[in-house]
Amino acid sequence: MATLRGGLLGPDPGALSPAQLEQLRNFKIQTRIANEKYLRTHKEVELLLSGFFRVLLNADCSVKIFGVPPQSPSQL
Numbered sequence: 001m002a003t004l005r006g007g008l009l010g011p012d013p014g015a016l017s018p019a020q021l022e023q024l025r026n027f028k029i030q031t032r033i034a035n036e037k038y039l040r041t042h043k044e045v046e047l048l049l050s051g052f053f054r055v056l057l058n059a060d061c062s063v064k065i066f067g068v069p070p071q072s073p074s075q076l
Contacts, residue, residue: 016024039045
């Protein structure tokens with residue numbers, strides 16, 4: 001297993017057996033399907049996301065506002 005920057009460990013391809021990999025793959029597919037169904041039946045999520053992206057894409061908006069905890073203005 002390779003060590004990445006910051007001391008994090010990289011993926012270990014031999015950590016799961018082929019059966020476990022297949023089970024994980026199926027779980028990911030089912031999760032994705034469930035998420036898609038949820039998003040399609042809850043239109044309010046689409047409205048919230050579109051509003052968020054509209055604000056984010058506004059020329060006067062800084063992306064840092066959404067990705068960092070509150071700090072002093074000099075650090076932004």
